Amino acid sequence: MDNPVRLHWLDPRDPHQLFPPARQAMRSPNGLLAIGGDLCADRLIRAYGQGVFPWFNPNEPILWWCPDPRAVLLPAQFHVSRSLHRRLCRGEFALSLDRAFDAVLEGCAAARANSHGTWLGHDMKRAYRVLFERGLCHSVEVWQYGQLIGGLYGVALGRAFFGESMFSRKTDASKIALCLLARQLQVWDYGLIDCQIASAHLQGLGAIELPRARFLLQLRDALQVPPRSGHWQFDIPLPGARAHLPTP
16 A cells, blocks of 8 residues: 555444545555445445445455546446447347346356455345335346346436446346446436446446546536435336246
């Protein structure tokens, strides 16, 4: 850690404790801001509202991050490649919102190729289920012949969506989930999708990097608008046939 900043400790007994200013986050590792606390709903809501998110390995202390720069996807700027466009036009999949939240969590938590274990442990999954029950966390599901083949989940506050994780069991399934989510959020006038940290995959879909200060300003503006409450449903035209959805 190359900057002489004292890491801020959070008291797990005080869910109303404030996070330190983002400018106090470490440069290496990029964005590490605080350690400790808990994953209660009030603390998580406060964290996301300040541009802070938890990311840590199971059975280790909770780490809180606010990196600089910040990867962001503007809903209107999602890039649809030719191959993805063709796949969407073929209508091979069906999509839903908030229909199988737990299954999406498990899909995101499953071990990936070339990785060891998962960061999405039991405590994290339980915390996001609580936010889902409050109508503040949402999932996108991609189905094929009644089987869940991909999806994503994230937290929504104001007109900001904080993407947390996504998974695919078939080619392009998570891309399709993010594409249709972006279209829906654009219709709902959402200002941004927070992607946290840039990757070649996300940049290929249209994600850009913003300086942290600019990201926080845009987030502040997005939080001024009342949120959409409750569980979500698509109200835009969707590719695919309802026959691909599982039987309720």
